[in-house]
Amino acid sequence: MALPVPSRKLNVSESMYLWEVVKGLALTMSHIVKNILDPDHFRTVEYPELRKPMAARYRGAHRLMVRPDGKVKCVACMCCPTVCPAKCITIIAGEDPNDPAEKFPVEFDIDMLRCIYCGFCVEACPKDAIRMDTRIYEINAFTRQDMVHNKSYMVNLMDGAKPRAEGVYRANHAQAPDGYTFDEKPIL
Amino acid sequence: MSLEDAVPYLIVLAKCVFAVAFVMNIVPLLIWAERKGSAYIQDRPGPNRADILGIRAGGLVHTLVDVVKLIMKEDILPSHVNWFYWFIAPVIAMSVALSTFVVVPFGDTFLGVDLRVSAMDGGLLYVLAMTSLGVYGIMLAGWASNNKFSLLGGLRASSQMVSYELAMGLSAAVIFLGAGSVSLQEIVGQQAGGLWNWNVVSVPGFIAFVLFWTAAFAETNRTPFDLPEGEAELVAGYHTEYSSLRFALFFMAEYANMIVAASVTTTLFFGGYNVGIPGLDGVGIRAHADLLVAGAGFLAVPAFLFFAFVAWKRQSRPFYKALAADDIRHREPKFFMALWVGAAVAHAGLGVVGLLGLPSQLAIGDMVIGPDLVAFVVQLTAFSLKVLFGCWFFIWVRWTIVRFRYDQLMNLGWKRMLPLALANLFLAAIWVIIKESYLT
Numbered sequence: 211m212a213l214p215v216p217s218r219k220l221n222v223s224e225s226m227y228l229w230e231v232v233k234g235l236a237l238t239m240s241h242i243v244k245n246i247l248d249p250d251h252f253r254t255v256e257y258p259e260l261r262k263p264m265a266a267r268y269r270g271a272h273r274l275m276v277r278p279d280g281k282v283k284c285v286a287c288m289c290c291p292t293v294c295p296a297k298c299i300t301i302i303a304g305e306d307p308n309d310p311a312e313k314f315p316v317e318f319d320i321d322m323l324r325c326i327y328c329g330f331c332v333e334a335c336p337k338d339a340i341r342m343d344t345r346i347y348e349i350n351a352f353t354r355q356d357m358v359h360n361k362s363y364m365v366n367l368m369d370g371a372k373p374r375a376e377g378v379y380r381a382n383h384a385q386a387p388d389g390y391t392f393d394e395k396p397i398l
Numbered sequence: 399m400s401l402e403d404a405v406p407y408l409i410v411l412a413k414c415v416f417a418v419a420f421v422m423n424i425v426p427l428l429i430w431a432e433r434k435g436s437a438y439i440q441d442r443p444g445p446n447r448a449d450i451l452g453i454r455a456g457g458l459v460h461t462l463v464d465v466v467k468l469i470m471k472e473d474i475l476p477s478h479v480n481w482f483y484w485f486i487a488p489v490i491a492m493s494v495a496l497s498t499f500v501v502v503p504f505g506d507t508f509l510g511v512d513l514r515v516s517a518m519d520g521g522l523l524y525v526l527a528m529t530s531l532g533v534y535g536i537m538l539a540g541w542a543s544n545n546k547f548s549l550l551g552g553l554r555a556s557s558q559m560v561s562y563e564l565a566m567g568l569s570a571a572v573i574f575l576g577a578g579s580v581s582l583q584e585i586v587g588q589q590a591g592g593l594w595n596w597n598v599v600s601v602p603g604f605i606a607f608v609l610f611w612t613a614a615f616a617e618t619n620r621t622p623f624d625l626p627e628g629e630a631e632l633v634a635g636y637h638t639e640y641s642s643l644r645f646a647l648f649f650m651a652e653y654a655n656m657i658v659a660a661s662v663t664t665t666l667f668f669g670g671y672n673v674g675i676p677g678l679d680g681v682g683i684r685a686h687a688d689l690l691v692a693g694a695g696f697l698a699v700p701a702f703l704f705f706a707f708v709a710w711k712r713q714s715r716p717f718y719k720a721l722a723a724d725d726i727r728h729r730e731p732k733f734f735m736a737l738w739v740g741a742a743v744a745h746a747g748l749g750v751v752g753l754l755g756l757p758s759q760l761a762i763g764d765m766v767i768g769p770d771l772v773a774f775v776v777q778l779t780a781f782s783l784k785v786l787f788g789c790w791f792f793i794w795v796r797w798t799i800v801r802f803r804y805d806q807l808m809n810l811g812w813k814r815m816l817p818l819a820l821a822n823l824f825l826a827a828i829w830v831i832i833k834e835s836y837l838t
Contacts, residue, residue, distance in 0.1 A: 231798070231799060235794060238794065242438045245441060249443070250715055259721055260717060
């Protein structure tokens with residue numbers, strides 16, 4: 211049984227259609243005139259030349275933080291692989307012979323194909339060793355193997371290890387992140 | 399057969415080529431206008447990516463790319479179709495659309511040659527006959543596709559065509575009642591001498607125009623009457639099974655039909671090739687050929703300079719600033735600045751040529767072709783502008799009004815338009831009697 215659709219009876223000018231059509235045409239023409247006069251106000255962003263500024267809290271590709279002496283901050287406490295709901299983080303811990311008091315990650319891999327960008331790893335980290343503040347969203351590769359970001363890649367992510375990614379970062383930030391400098395030559 | 403004997407045939411051939419070229423050259427322009435216009439109506443930038451050596455021309459290149467794409471695509475022959483009718487359906491759609499144009503006059507005469515492909519006296523009847531044939535392409539496509547959606551599209555097309563043809567014919571009858579002739583050249587000739595002589599400027603004429611134009615939307619299967627295609631209900635309607643260039647034929651036929659419908663409406667209601675300014679009829683244009691060339695030349699200069707200014711201003715758009723220094727698309731504003739400045743210079747030169755009085759003396763041997771050439775260009779421009787506006791109106795309406803439901807379509811055709819057209823014909827008959835008895 212079909213449901214009754216509530217409808218209103220058209221008045222005389224509406225049932226003639228013509229005046230309503232003219233009103234509609236005037237509306238659409240006003241949009242055309244506005245858009246011809248100002249071609250830069252569209253909501254559409256002309257990616258990749260122009261990019262939307264990302265929000266401050268945007269969770270992009272992960273990077274690993276380093277101490278002033280150049281070692282990674284990570285102490286391989288295994289908090290992030292434990293909390294990770296996608297089980298995409300693989301850490302192989304090791305001991306530094308020069309500094310036996312601390313563990314460090316011999317390997318730190320994140321499978322970006324599995325990552326769901328929830329940010330739990332950042333929240334769980336007691337050492338502020340992993341951050342997702344790069345605002346890099348163009349995470350791509352030609353093979354599945356290349357989609358696994360390893361330790362050196364994530365440490366150097368802001369150093370131009372992946373030029374395109376740095377270009378994205380520069381497009382969104384006026385200054386380089388703490389402890390980093392941009393290359394002189396613009397890449398994008 | 400000597401060359402002298404061949405001249406009439408060559409003239410007919412040249413006119414045929416011109417008519418086909420006229421329609422086929424507007425088609426890509428309309429596809430572009432459809433895309434860009436719909437985008438601007440919906441607050442999108444529209445096509446702007448494909449480029450030739452960095453020149454994107456606001457998305458015009460996309461139309462060329464589209465042609466290449468359609469040619470390169472696989473032409474699929476489904477196993478379940480009736481192949482003979484399936485093959486000829488797009489050909490019928492396209493050829494009917496093109497052949498309707500042959501009786502439409504696009505100028506009065508050029509060196510004594512009548513400027514329409516076929517100088518038949520029953521031009522209007524021919525137009526009505528050919529537009530009725532147009533439905534065969536769609537009907538055959540729908541039936542031969544052996545597919546229920548296509549069949550429904552074909553059915554809808556034929557019933558819609560039958561319903562709206564009556565109102566269309568009765569509106570056209572108003573015109574030849576007033577003109578006393580069905581020859582399109584004669585109907586256009588009677589509308590010369592100013593805007594107020596156009597057929598649309600009278601009560602029955604205006605009502606006839608509204609009815610004719612509405613019926614033209616149904617005849618060309620454009621929104622709000624594009625039920626044969628009805629992509630929301632029927633996949634793609636009658637051309638669901640077609641691919642590659644066969645689909646392109648249907649696609650082009652739709653636009654060719656729009657051009658023909660706009661041409662016929664222009665001819666019947668908007669004075670055809672007449673400029674609409676008193677004194678600038680066929681004789682007036684030839685008498686003032688020099689002045690016209692000079693005026694058109696100089697008036698175009700500021701317009702082109704304005705375009706050049708716009709192109710210069712576009713250089714500072716955020717898009718160009720974000721491009722790399724060696725990106726070839728930096729050429730685009732410079733190219734258009736050069737183009738428009740060059741056009742301005744050329745038109746200034748044309749203005750000077752007009753002032754010197756050269757156009758009226760232009761001749762090949764003993765044959766003076768200058769005045770006739772100017773008249774041809776002016777009239778063709780007036781005709782083209784009216785036709786292009788008509789075509790733009792089709793596009794404009796498509797992106798404004800939603801599709802009618804099928805019963806609404808039939809109600810509008812049979813219960814509203816047909817009685818109105820009949821009443822209007824009666825009114826027009828009275829109008830003609832009053833005009834002939836008392837006003838002349």
